[in-house]
Amino acid sequence: MDIKDIILLLHPAIAVLVVFPMIGIVVHRAWQTRQRRLETAKGGKSKIPPIVGSEHVQIGRWLTGFVVGITLLALAYATFKKILTDGVWTTAPFQVILIVFMYVATIISLVFLYQAREKHWRGIFATLTGMGVVILGFQDGVYRRDNEWFVSHFYYGIVATLLMIFSLAIVQNIYQDRSLRWRNVHIILNCIALLLFIGQGMTGVRDLLEIPLSWQEEYLYKCDYEKKTCANIYPSPSSEIPSVNRDSFLVTSNRH
Numbered sequence: 366m367d368i369k370d371i372i373l374l375l376h377p378a379i380a381v382l383v384v385f386p387m388i389g390i391v392v393h394r395a396w397q398t399r400q401r402r403l404e405t406a407k408g409g410k411s412k413i414p415p416i417v418g419s420e421h422v423q424i425g426r427w428l429t430g431f432v433v434g435i436t437l438l439a440l441a442y443a444t445f446k447k448i449l450t451d452g453v454w455t456t457a458p459f460q461v462i463l464i465v466f467m468y469v470a471t472i473i474s475l476v477f478l479y480q481a482r483e484k485h486w487r488g489i490f491a492t493l494t495g496m497g498v499v500i501l502g503f504q505d506g507v508y509r510r511d512n513e514w515f516v517s518h519f520y521y522g523i524v525a526t527l528l529m530i531f532s533l534a535i536v537q538n539i540y541q542d543r544s545l546r547w548r549n550v551h552i553i554l555n556c557i558a559l560l561l562f563i564g565q566g567m568t569g570v571r572d573l574l575e576i577p578l579s580w581q582e583e584y585l586y587k588c589d590y591e592k593k594t595c596a597n598i599y600p601s602p603s604s605e606i607p608s609v610n611r612d613s614f615l616v617t618s619n620r621h
């Protein structure tokens with residue numbers, strides 16, 4: 366594998382090895398937190414230890430950071446790949462500087478969101494982080510699958526990321542609100558986030574199947590992805606196989 370392919374694999378590898386196990390823990394602790402709250406609200410005792418709530422939040426805070434991180438990583442890969450192939454640095458260097466600045470500003474906004482205590486600062490930094498993610502998502506080179514937005518890894522991913530940023534921003538509201546309004550908003554939005562994460566698992570592996578290794582790009586990007594045919598590849602890969610081996614190649618490839 367070329368270095369390009371290894372860098373492409375960083376995003377899915379971190380998602381599978383770190384983010385999804387973390388989602389499992391966060392959701393399990395969320396379930397326990399809810400069970401415990403409902404059991405004790407009735408005046409009864411719960412066997413679930415009180416620590417589960419703070420464990421949910423602690424790991425939830427890490428989850429937000431990792432989800433924003435892998436989203437920025439995937440967007441940066443796609444954007445800078447395009448910048449390097451099109452030589453944008455020579456034609457529009459200012460645009461490249463602006464994009465780099467946006468990545469730095471988004472990361473700094475997230476760091477400040479982690480530190481912010483007052484309501485208005487949490488609102489401001491959450492908005493800035495979210496805006497950064499959306500603006501960077503709409504740069505050239507990012508594959509958004511606009512015509513099939515309802516099964517798009519990009520749109521699911523951006524919405525899930527925004528929901529994680531929102532969860533981080535409202536932690537204190539959840540604790541301070543005795544009417545449970547913020548708590549219920551959090552539960553509804555994050556059940557949607559959970560469905561989106563499941564969608565990310567499915568659309569992500571589909572996208573991995575569709576993206577060729579860099580040495581295969583030259584041929585595979587000539588295929589017609591709409592009509593699902595590679596008949597227009599010219600010269601066809603099999604035409605380059607010496608005629609002696611050609612028949613055996615065709616027989617073997619027909620088996621797949």
Ligand code: HEM
Pocket residue numbers: 388391392395396398399402417418419421422425426428429529532533536537539540548551552555556558559
């Ligand atoms: C897939 C992700 C998540 C799901 C499904 C989820 C769901 C839940 C549920 C069901 C509860 C219990 C509500 C109740 O008491 O009835 C809860 C509590 C809470 N969640 Fe989440 N959550 C998620 C992620 C996050 C994240 C990322 C954060 C913050 C960064 C967060 C912050 C909180 C807080 C502060 C509470 C209150 C905990 C307590 O009572 O001690 N959650 N969440």
Ligand code: HEM
Pocket residue numbers: 373376377380381384432435436439440442443507508509518519522523525526562565566568569570572573576
């Ligand atoms: C928390 C879960 C995940 C989030 C939030 C997420 C988010 C994103 C975003 C925003 C993009 C950029 C848009 C695009 O190029 O399509 C992307 C790209 C991609 N993701 Fe994910 N993703 C997640 C999990 C996964 C998983 C589990 C896999 C595969 C096992 C995966 C594979 C990919 C691939 C192959 C790309 C394309 C890279 C490229 O060509 O630019 N993702 N992801």
